[in-house]
Every structure is written in structure tokens, then in C-alpha cells.
Amino acid sequence: MNLNTLHLFVAIVQTGSLSKASERTGVPIATISRQIAELEKHLQIQLFDRQKSGVKPTMAGQKLYDEVHLSIDNLLNAKQVLFDDEQNLKGILRISAPSKCEPVLAWVSEFGQKFPNVQIHATMTERILDLSADSIDVAFRIGELHGEHFIAKKVATLGTKWVAHPELLARFGTPNTLKELKNFPIATWAKNGENEVVIQMNKEKIALPIAFASNDAYAVEYMIVQGLYIGQMSAVTADEWIAKKRLVEILPKLEKPDYELFMLYASQRYPSAIVRAFVEFVMDQAT
Structure with missing residues (x-):
């Protein structure tokens, strides 16, 4: 199987069209089309569904891509860095x-x-x-x-703080215990469909109803800074807003859990x- 042809095949899948693959690789469209046709003939299987908006890999094409694209990328990187310092x-x-x-x-x-x-x-x-x-x-x-197909290495431990806008605390008061958080609107990271979050501090655990949830940390941060909810942030981000007097730390004496950050690669x-x-x-x- 020709590596140059596989390189073109990977480029087509990643760009979604022969013309964009041609721009990326510098190979004429006619040459790409001919080589892909030869590859399909060699494998005796259709690799792409041709559409008006471009091309999409067939199920067989996607399986081939999953098997070869990392190896092709590595070969290209090797070509670029070989003999370079x-x-x-x-x-x-x-x-x-x-x-x-x-x-x-x-x-x-x-x-x-x-x-x-x-x-x-x-x-x-x-x-x-x-x-x-x-x-x-x-x-x-x-x-x-953990996984069979990737390596995971711990690279950092991230601290957290509970924070709220001063105006929200003026409306609701300041919580002094973990249980009192039930009286406040909570914003937190959560998966779609989750309606409560389990919080643990000082070995005490409590399930709190979620008022605002997102799978994006910035969205949660935005809602807290606007004074609409209270919630948990990374200590680094929280300290920035506290220094600007936009947020206040709550429950500072309670021990907050740390979260470990892992680096993953194939x-x-x-x-x-x-x-x-x-x-x-x-x-x-x-x-």
C-alpha cells in the first residue's frame, strides 16, 4: 500500500474535500482522485461517499482512517525532524x-x-x-x-475556592456551614441531565440542587461573577476576581478538595x- 496515497487519503478525511486536500498537500486534484480510485480498487472497497458539499468516509473508510492516520502523521513528523536538532x-x-x-x-x-x-x-x-x-x-x-490505549501522567494538583458576588451575599446572607449552601443558587460544572452536585468539605458530604449547570468552566465563572449564583472555582481564577473585589471567598475555613490534572497521550x-x-x-x- 503506497504511503503517499495513504497520506492523501488522510488529508481528504481531515479536510472533507478533494480540493481542500489538494490545497493542503500541493497535489493536483486529478492526481488525488486517480490515486484514491486505485486505492479503492486495490482494497476492493469504497472508501468515500461523494456528496455535493464534499466527500465523507464510508464506514470502511472511517475504519481505515482510524487505523492509519496517527501513523501517517508520525511519519510526516519524522520526515520533518529527521536529522534536525x-x-x-x-x-x-x-x-x-x-x-x-x-x-x-x-x-x-x-x-x-x-x-x-x-x-x-x-x-x-x-x-x-x-x-x-x-x-x-x-x-x-x-x-x-486509566486505559489500554493511552498513557496518563499526573502533572498538577489544582486547588479550589467557593466564591460569591458581594451583592448576592447582601441578598441571601453569608453561609457559615456546608448545609447552609442549600439556601443559595448553585452554579457548577455538570453533565447534561444532572440536577444535583455532591459537595464534600471537612469530611462532611452533602448533595445540593443545581440552579445553573454547564460543561464549560468559563460559563460557570461568568454566572458567578455576574452575581447570579455562588459556586466553586479554581483557586487561581478565584484569587484574580477576589483581588479585583468582584468576588468574595465563602466558607474559607472549610477544607476544599483538590483535583488532580493528568496528561494523556497514545x-x-x-x-x-x-x-x-x-x-x-x-x-x-x-x-
């Missing part, structure tokens, strides 16, 4: 992290300055990702994770040079 590292690094995850953004910023020829694309989301299907090289997620024996450099960089910064 570390400072000339070139290629694309695709990461994912929760929104407003400042430790990760700081690492990415420093890595980008150290390796200016590496293009970095960051997908900021809390949703669960398939590293292969979503074309993510390195992901950062909160909470201990469990390949030979990761790409860029992924290997980034993983080593983060681990150096985290220790």
Missing part, C-alpha cells in the same frame, strides 16, 4: 485541555517560545475525547484516568518527536 523541531502539535486551564496554557506558551517552528492547535473542552478519532496528540483532563512505543518533546517538557515543568 531539537531547536529546529517542526510540525503540528494538537492538544486538548479544559477551558481556562491556566497551567496548561502556561506550558503551551513556554513550549511555543522554545520551539517556534511547532504550530500548536489547542481544543479547549471538558468533553471526553477519543484521541485517535479527534486527532489529539496530548490531552489534559481532571481526575484519575500508548505508542514510538511517539512522534514533537509529542515526545512536549511530554518531556511538561514533565520537567511539573516536577
Whole structure:
């Protein structure tokens, strides 16, 4: 199976059209079309459904993409970095992290300055990702994770604080115990369909009704800063708003749980040079 043809096949799936794949690879559309036709003939299976808006992989095409695209990307990265020294590292690094995850953004910023020829694309989301299907090289997620197809390494411990807008406290009063939080509108991160959140502080646990929920930390932060709800934020973000006198810490004497941040990447024996450099960089910064 021709590697150049597989490279073109991967480009078509990722861009959704032959013309965009042609722009990305610099290969004429006619050549791409001919090579894909030859690949389909060789495999004796249809790889794409042709549509007016472009092309979409068939079920068989998607399976082939899942199997080969990381290997093709690694080969392309290897071609770019082979015989180059570390400072000339070139290629694309695709990461994912929760929104407003400042430790990760700081690492990415420093890595980008150290390796200016590496293009970095960051997908900021809390949703669960398939590293292969979503074309993510390195992901950062909160909470201990295990899996057969990825390696997870702890890189940080994130503290939290409960905060509220002074005007909201003027309306509702200031809670002094965990149980008193039941009298306040709570904003929190939650999955769709969840209607309560379990809070634990000082070994005391309580289930609280959720007034506003989102799968995006920034949305929760926005609602709290507007004075509509109280809720929990990362200590770093909370301290910024407290310093601006926009928020006040509540229940400061209660012990808040910490959350562990993990770095995930595919469990390949030979990761790409860029992924290997980034993983080593983060681990150096985290220790």
C-alpha cells in the first residue's frame, strides 16, 4: 500500500474535500482522485461517499482512517525532524485541555517560545475525547484516568475556592456551614441531565440542587461573577476576581478538595518527536 496515497487519503478525511486536500498537500486534484480510485480498487472497497458539499468516509473508510492516520502523521513528523536538532523541531502539535486551564496554557506558551517552528492547535473542552478519532496528540483532563490505549501522567494538583458576588451575599446572607449552601443558587460544572452536585468539605458530604449547570468552566465563572449564583472555582481564577473585589471567598475555613490534572497521550512505543518533546517538557515543568 503506497504511503503517499495513504497520506492523501488522510488529508481528504481531515479536510472533507478533494480540493481542500489538494490545497493542503500541493497535489493536483486529478492526481488525488486517480490515486484514491486505485486505492479503492486495490482494497476492493469504497472508501468515500461523494456528496455535493464534499466527500465523507464510508464506514470502511472511517475504519481505515482510524487505523492509519496517527501513523501517517508520525511519519510526516519524522520526515520533518529527521536529522534536525531539537531547536529546529517542526510540525503540528494538537492538544486538548479544559477551558481556562491556566497551567496548561502556561506550558503551551513556554513550549511555543522554545520551539517556534511547532504550530500548536489547542481544543479547549471538558468533553471526553477519543484521541485517535479527534486527532489529539496530548490531552489534559481532571481526575484519575486509566486505559489500554493511552498513557496518563499526573502533572498538577489544582486547588479550589467557593466564591460569591458581594451583592448576592447582601441578598441571601453569608453561609457559615456546608448545609447552609442549600439556601443559595448553585452554579457548577455538570453533565447534561444532572440536577444535583455532591459537595464534600471537612469530611462532611452533602448533595445540593443545581440552579445553573454547564460543561464549560468559563460559563460557570461568568454566572458567578455576574452575581447570579455562588459556586466553586479554581483557586487561581478565584484569587484574580477576589483581588479585583468582584468576588468574595465563602466558607474559607472549610477544607476544599483538590483535583488532580493528568496528561494523556497514545500508548505508542514510538511517539512522534514533537509529542515526545512536549511530554518531556511538561514533565520537567511539573516536577
